[in-house]
Every structure is written in C-alpha cells, then in structure tokens.
Amino acid sequence: FDFRNKHRPFLLFVSLLHVHTPLITTEKFLGRSRHGLYGDNVEEMDWMVGELLDVISKKGLKNTTFIYFASDHGGALEARSGNSQLGGWNGIYKGGKGMGGWEGGIRVPGIIRWPGVLPAGIAINEPTSLMDIFPTVIQLAGGAVPQDRVIDGRSLLPLLQGTAQHSEHEFMFHYCGVFLHAVRWHQKDTGTVWKAHYTTPVFQPKDSGGCFRRGICPCFGDGTTHHDPPLLFDLSQDPSEANPLPTDAEPL
Numbered sequence: 001f002d003f004r005n006k007h008r009p010f011l012l013f014v015s016l017l018h019v020h021t022p023l024i025t026t027e028k029f030l031g032r033s034r035h036g037l038y039g040d041n042v043e044e045m046d047w048m049v050g051e052l053l054d055v056i057s058k059k060g061l062k063n064t065t066f067i068y069f070a071s072d073h074g075g076a077l078e079a080r081s082g083n084s085q086l087g088g089w090n091g092i093y094k095g096g097k098g099m100g101g102w103e104g105g106i107r108v109p110g111i112i113r114w115p116g117v118l119p120a121g122i123a124i125n126e127p128t129s130l131m132d133i134f135p136t137v138i139q140l141a142g143g144a145v146p147q148d149r150v151i152d153g154r155s156l157l158p159l160l161q162g163t164a165q166h167s168e169h170e171f172m173f174h175y176c177g178v179f180l181h182a183v184r185w186h187q188k189d190t191g192t193v194w195k196a197h198y199t200t201p202v203f204q205p206k207d208s209g210g211c212f213r214r215g216i217c218p219c220f221g222d223g224t225t226h227h228d229p230p231l232l233f234d235l236s237q238d239p240s241e242a243n244p245l246p247t248d249a250e251p252l
Contacts (some may be wrong), residue, residue: 006059009141014052018045021079038086053113063116066140068156070110070128073097077104077210094209095240098216100176103241104209118160121231127186129191132156153173176201176219183216184235193243197231199224 006223026044033039049069056065069092073086077096087097110128112118131153133143139155158164159223166188169175171227174182176199185194201217201224203209211217 067113070109074104078212078215094238100174101182104173127172128167177216179219187239193235195233195235196231199226
C-alpha cells in the first residue's frame with residue numbers, strides 16, 4: 001500500500017477471499033489453528049487485517065481513519081468434508097449463508113475503529129445494515145445523501161458517537177435473492193425485536209438447520225415453505241428462533 005492519497009480523503013475497500021470456501025490457506029498458516037482448515041483461514045485473515053492496520057498506523061493515519069470490519073453473511077453450514085465443518089459456525093442462531101430470513105444467515109458482527117473520535121470497548125446492540133456504509137461514508141466525507149431516490153441505509157455515526165441510543169431502522173426487510181423471506185420490527189420504546197417469516201427453506205434432513213442434500217438452500221420453489229399466517233418470533237426472548245409464537249396470541 002503506498003497511500004498516494006494519504007493527505008486527502010480516501011476510500012480503501014478490501015474484500016477478502018478469506019474466510020470462504022474453497023478454503024485457500026498459504027503454507028505458513030496451515031495447521032496454525034486447532035479448529036482445522038477453517039480456523040487456519042481465520043488466523044490468516046486476522047494476520048492480513050493486522051498488516052493493513054499496521055500500515056495505516058505507520059503512515060500516521062490511525063487517528064484520522066474510520067475502519068469498519070464486517071461480513072456479508074453468516075457461516076455456510078452445508079460446506080463440509082466428511083465430518084469436518086468447512087463453512088463456519090453460527091452459534092445459537094438458526095440457519096446460515098444463503099438463507100435470507102434466519103438469523104444465522106444474516107446476523108454478523110461489525111467491528112469499528114476510529115481512535116480519538118470513537119470510544120474504545122463499547123458494544124452496541126442495535127440493528128444496523130451493510131447498507132449503512134454508504135450514508136456513513138457520505139457523511140464522513142462531508143457530502144450529502146441523494147434526495148432524488150430512496151436510500152435505505154442510515155448513517156452509523158449517531159449510534160457510534162452516542163448522540164442516538166437506537167438505530168433508525170425500525171423495520172428491516174430480509175430478502176433471499178429477490179424474494180422477501182422475513183421482516184424485522186425493532187420496537188424502540190420497549191427494545192423488543194419481533195420477526196415475521198413469510199418463507200423459509202426446507203431443511204434437509206428436517207432438523208439439521210441446513211439444506212445438506214441440495215448443498216445450498218433455495219429462495220423459492222419446491223425447497224421452500226410459505227407461511228400464512230407468518231411465523232412470528234420475539235428475538236429479544238428467543239434469539240435462536242426456536243419457538244414461534246402461537247397464531248392466536250394477543251395483537252401487538
């Protein structure tokens with residue numbers, strides 16, 4: 001990195017092949033992790049990000065650079081070799097990559113660093129989106145978000161700087177391809193998060209949490225189930241989406 005624009009505002013976008021199947025790890029990192037080849041990929045990705053951060057620091061840009069590290073989807077459950085899981089693990093969350101509704105496919109962490117501007121060690125548990133990067137970058141650069149069209153993203157800065165306690169995303173729509181699978185409602189006055197599933201993939205085997213016979217879950221057609229009324233979950237109490245609320249429950 002030569003950072004020719006280090007004296008002017010610049011945008012550096014790095015889209016890492018790690019961690020993704022096929023898992024391509026250099027010899028230096030093979031066997032580094034006790035979690036197999038996937039873990040080796042994570043180790044190498046961590047090193048790559050560290051190298052980039054070191055260059056930013058050495059160029060004197062640490063305190064003037066907003067850094068956002070995130071993923072575009074959860075782990076790919078169906079990526080396996082024998083009994084080895086090659087596509088990551090989504091913890092308590094149901095589903096995985098390619099599933100536009102279940103939390104395991106869409107809920108990912110985001111890590112942000114901007115020393116001297118944003119406080120360190122703060123955890124924010126509010127719904128945000130990768131669509132928020134666009135208006136955030138526009139605001140950081142001193143520009144204005146276009147007013148001649150609908151912009152779905154919201155600037156992250158009010159949340160990060162503590163001038164807002166809640167995300168501006170009251171509703172979030174979760175698509176699988178072009179098909180709407182689920183909608184999330186963040187009830188700001190109570191902090192409760194409700195989610196309604198209109199379409200879900202058919203897991204194969206039934207209780208496996210993934211579409212192992214197909215290799216990836218479809219967004220429509222025979223491999224999906226339509227729900228009318230929709231499946232409703234209280235994510236505040238049931239983040240694993242294990243217990244849909246009864247359809248005769250009191251209206252919200």
